Amino acid sequence: MDRESQYKLFLERVADELGSDRVFGQLAAEVKYSVCTTGVHRTIPGAVCPVSQGQIKVIIKASRELGVPLYPVSTGNNWGYGSANPAIDGCVIVDLSGMTGITLDVETGLATLEPGVTQRLLQKYLDENSLRFLCPVTGAGPDCSLVGNALERGYGMVPHADHFLSVTSLEAVLSDGRIYKPPLAELGCVEVDRAFKWGIGPFLDGIFSQGAFGIVTQMTIALAPVPERVEAFFFGLPHDADIERAVEAVRALLSEVGGSLGLINLLNTRRVLSMMEPYPRDQLDQNGLIDEQYLLKMARRNQVMPWMGTGAIYGNASVVRAVKSVIKKRLSGIVKKLVFFTPESVGNLKRLSRLIPGESGLGLQNMFGLLDKTLQALSGKPSEIALPLAYWVSGKRPEDNTPMNPARDGCGLIWYSPLVPMRADRVREYTKMVHEVCIAHRLEPLITLTSLSDRCFNSTVPLLFDRASEEAIERARQCYNALFEAGRAIGCIPYRATVDSMQHFIDPETPYWQTVAALKRELDPHGLIAPGRYSQS
Incomplete structure (x- = not known):
């Protein structure tokens, strides 16, 4: 039977x-x-949309009997990394967005979710049931899957920031139709299985994270309770040369009081301005980038410094007071305009800024508007606060109230997201490298450094381009490749891959990838589940 006939028969049977x-x-x-x-564009011979684990077993059975490879997606909204595209051509999409079951243990905050549960759906469930837990908000937007983000080892804006670390249990359908469960669940102890991540014996749940060993059908995630108080802090670094001292101060701060802090972000000028003003297409230099003098003018108008920092404190009133004292002590003499805001105070300031006329008033409105949106996200409210970034260069934002969808709306975006050691000299080396490589490829160098711990930053650099231009697409890809190689040379490597860059990471001669290949051969001998996803087959 030829390949086309196999696909046709598979789709008919399903x-x-x-x-x-x-x-x-x-x-x-x-x-x-x-x-x-x-x-990127993949040849996709078909798609199937199950709504239950039983239907996934039917799909798996047909796949195995006809030799049709599958590529599962939760909602497919993996912006900047490949959206819903498979890692290779010829895979039938298994769209899990119709699986939207939610159960929540209100005493422990353990939420068991199916792959189609988005930030929006979970927040609606919490609101309708008056449950005081924080939704694990990310910058990807309200309509992105929580299970999918956790499986990609994504992170968010509220205290349980490392989303796969918050996963306590999962179930998956293997390539032969068997159901994988953790060992404690197999012993009938479902409640304790969901309460204790590590189970007993070798920890195997992790192979489904950035893996291709089965289709995850449900996941239990520990939600953070709504704290008594959320207070954000913002600061600026008046000179680019201040970044080294700021990195050292952030590391000391996280080491001392990290448990009461969310993630701390450091953003360069361009990255902050991308959230505050439209892209100035009439003020570009000969390389098609924002003219440096106009960039300074934008920064002055919006009171944006070379680097801006944000963070949040979670806890009761006494904890917040104590942590604020430590923050002031650690950042004193390094930062400028260290300010603390609650949702109520920033709302009042936002309203007052509308009374100030002229350019100064406009700058304050932009600033307080940004702070207001940031605080809502830090308080666990799903929003589109980060999505406009994808539209900044293209300017193709929806004109009505349609939810943003950067893929649908023609945005060009590739995420370069390396891990950067939290060392002052390494951060300087890294930021210099990104600036030089992006400028050389005629792309705006937008840099964020996000603390994953007191030892490591994750940096996110959005490569924004005109997706209508093949030349611009190729230039962005070349820029990504150049960033990957230059970053690797200084010890900074992405924590997740785009669907067309996974082979950058794989060295089949190393014991690690040989072990991955051995597991793949054992669990998926015919290579039918997500071939090419963090693997050679």
Whole structure:
């Protein structure tokens, strides 16, 4: 049987079980799933949309019998990393967005979620049931999957920031149709399995994170309770040369009181301005980048310094007071305009700024508007606060109230997201490298450094470009590749890959990747689950 006939028979067989409305042929599947902010395009022969674990077993059975490879996605909104595109051509998409089950233990805050549960859906569930837990908000937007983000080892804005670390249990359908469960759950102790991440014996749940060993159908995540008080702090570094001292101060601060702090972000001028003003297309230099003099003018107008910092304190009133004292002590003499805000105070300032006329008033409105949105996210409210970034260069934002979808709306975005040791000299070396490489490829160097611990930053650099231009797409890809190699040379490597950069990470001669390959051969001998995803097959 030829390949085309295999796909056709597979889709027909699945349609008989799931219903024809839950199965898409190649044309419909590529329209729905292949559009991507990175400009990558995969041949997608079809898509299936199960709503239960039982239906996934049907799909797996047909896949195994007909040799059709599958690529599961939770919602497919993996902006900047590949959206819903598979790692290789020829995979049928398994769209899990219709699986939206939620159960929550209100005493422990353990939420068991199916892959289609988005930030928006979980927040709605919490609100409707008057449950005081924080939604694990990320910058990807309200309509992105919580399970998908955790499996990519993403992180968020509230105290339980490391999302896979917050995962306590999961279930998955393996390539032969068996259901994987952690050992304590297999022994019938479901409650304690969900309460204790590590179980007994070798820890195997982790292979499903950035792995291709099965289709995850549910996951238990520990939610953080709503604290008595959330207070954000913001500060500026008046000179680029202050970044080294700031890194040392942030490391000391996190080491001393990290448990009461969320993530601390350091953002360069361009990155902050991208959240405050439209892209100034009439003020570009000969390389198509923002003119340096106009950049300074934008920064002055919005009171943006070479580096800006943000963070949040979570706890009761006495804890917040104590942590504020430590923050002031650690950052004293290094930062300028260290200010603390609650949602109530920034709302009042936002309203007052509207009374100030002229450019000064406009700058304050931009600043307090940004602070207001940031505080809502830090308080666990899903929002589109970070999504406008994807539209900054393209300017193609929806004109109505349609939820933002950067892939659908023609945005060009590739995320370069390396881990950076929290060392002053390494951060200086890294930021210098990013600036030089991006400028050389005629892309705006937008840099954020986010504390994952008191030892390590994750940096996110959005490569923004015109996706309508093949030349711009190729230039962005070359820039990513150059950043990858230059970053690796100084010890900074991405924590997750785009769907077309995974082979950068794999060295088949090393014991690690040989072990991954051995596990893949054992659990998926025919390479039918997400071939090419963090693996060679």
